[in-house]
Amino acid sequence: MFVLSTLRAQDAKFFADNLKYSRDFYFKVHFVAIASLPASFKYDRYPSGGPERIQCDDGTYVRQHGRPWRYLNDKMRTGLPIDYPERNRYVMTFALREDWGRTGEPVDKKTARKLDGWIKLTEAALNVTPANAKLLNKSETADSRVQWVFEAPSENPNGVPARFTFRKPLSDKNENVLLHEFSGPLRLEGDKVVSGGATDTVRLGFGYMMRAQQGYEVSEFVWEEMQQARDENGTRAAKESTTPTAEPMQSSPHEQAAATMVSLLDGKLKIDIPSDFWRDPDDPKDPKTLAKFSGPDSAWGAVLRGTHGLTPEKLEDYLKMRVAEYSKGCKWLPKDSHLQWLTKEIVTVDGRKWADWRFVPMLKGKKDYSHNPVYTRFLTTSYKGQLLEINFTSNLNTAPELKAEIDHIMDSVHLEE
Numbered sequence: 001m002f003v004l005s006t007l008r009a010q011d012a013k014f015f016a017d018n019l020k021y022s023r024d025f026y027f028k029v030h031f032v033a034i035a036s037l038p039a040s041f042k043y044d045r046y047p048s049g050g051p052e053r054i055q056c057d058d059g060t061y062v063r064q065h066g067r068p069w070r071y072l073n074d075k076m077r078t079g080l081p082i083d084y085p086e087r088n089r090y091v092m093t094f095a096l097r098e099d100w101g102r103t104g105e106p107v108d109k110k111t112a113r114k115l116d117g118w119i120k121l122t123e124a125a126l127n128v129t130p131a132n133a134k135l136l137n138k139s140e141t142a143d144s145r146v147q148w149v150f151e152a153p154s155e156n157p158n159g160v161p162a163r164f165t166f167r168k169p170l171s172d173k174n175e176n177v178l179l180h181e182f183s184g185p186l187r188l189e190g191d192k193v194v195s196g197g198a199t200d201t202v203r204l205g206f207g208y209m210m211r212a213q214q215g216y217e218v219s220e221f222v223w224e225e226m227q228q229a230r231d232e233n234g235t236r237a238a239k240e241s242t243t244p245t246a247e248p249m250q251s252s253p254h255e256q257a258a259a260t261m262v263s264l265l266d267g268k269l270k271i272d273i274p275s276d277f278w279r280d281p282d283d284p285k286d287p288k289t290l291a292k293f294s295g296p297d298s299a300w301g302a303v304l305r306g307t308h309g310l311t312p313e314k315l316e317d318y319l320k321m322r323v324a325e326y327s328k329g330c331k332w333l334p335k336d337s338h339l340q341w342l343t344k345e346i347v348t349v350d351g352r353k354w355a356d357w358r359f360v361p362m363l364k365g366k367k368d369y370s371h372n373p374v375y376t377r378f379l380t381t382s383y384k385g386q387l388l389e390i391n392f393t394s395n396l397n398t399a400p401e402l403k404a405e406i407d408h409i410m411d412s413v414h415l416e417e
């Protein structure tokens with residue numbers, strides 16, 4: 001009994017200490033939350049009274065500190081998992097935050113109350129302090145993370161238990177660990193958040209972004225890769241943790257965006273190209289290629305336009321055909337490697353179906369591809385009955401940051417009919 005009591009006390013201390021650590025950490029960085037309940041939305045908040053953004057199925061809402069919300073007709077990508085802030089590779093331009101809330105349409109009071117309510121629920125999930133949280137399990141995940149799942153009874157007799165999931169990479173030697181998921185019964189009562197019943201479940205995922213080079217911010221996943229790369233190269237100075245020490249971000253309204261918007265197809269297709277990529281001269285002998293781009297260390301990209309016809313109904317068959325072609329084997333693969341598919345699926349962006357397919361050569365005996373060459377990503381769609389395909393590859397460049405840049409390029413693609 002004494003041993004059991006001691007273990008429970010240790011678990012309780014671990015829970016309380018890391019819940020506080022998470023609150024303090026997320027308060028000092030660019031905080032990102034994804035909700036699936038009570039509604040699907042993505043919330044970004046900069047520290048020190050910085051701007052805020054909420055993306056949802058209705059569009060995007062932004063505001064500067066102390067200013068009213070404004071609406072932009074830019075809908076959130078559908079189907080984002082709640083661990084998206086933690087486990088996905090993406091970047092954004094740091095200077096763009098200065099534009100949040102300075103343009104867009106004013107919103108009515110009802111919409112503003114709804115948005116403020118979502119933020120209150122998000123903050124409440126980080127600020128709950130249950131007294132009887134118990135450790136359900138500690139385990140290792142398939143993507144080399146260690147996680148702790150705690151459960152706490154509801155204060156409401158009709159409520160369900162709340163669950164708190166803490167996670168960090170196995171390579172992280174820091175004693176502290178961040179809260180990355182919460183689910184529990186919370187509801188709004190007027191302007192306050194109270195314990196809810198069984199039908200008032202809130203489900204949220206948490207993560208962060210950190211400033212990197214060239215005016216970009218990178219997601220938690222990319223930041224971890226960057227820290228691990230520095231460890232391996234011996235360039236990091238006596239820092240053991242892949243979870244960074246949070247510092248208030250520097251902000252400058254004069255900082256320039258490190259990307260150029262490229263417009264193709266008479267302005268219908270727009271792509272953000274980072275400053276370390278450049279557009280190559282057009283080749284009149286290759287009319288199928290709308291644009292070519294070159295990047296650092298032989299990285300490159302291209303936008304292709306087909307002439308043999310491709311309808312939206314045939315997009316899935318086209319994807320299967322291309323996956324089969326690449327899966328048969330490629331002579332250019334590095335020695336002792338095989339092709340590892342990262343994604344091969346049909347996604348919907350702004351109401352349009354795209355084939356999103358990505359691969360990387362996986363070296364024999366390796367499980368981590370973050371430093372492998374030839375990270376390649378395609379986006380394919382049907383545009384006016386013809387194929388439109390965007391392709392970028394890191395080629396021989398092995399830097400994790402370049403993989404993030406390629407994902408940023410692809411995630412920036414915007415196509416109008």
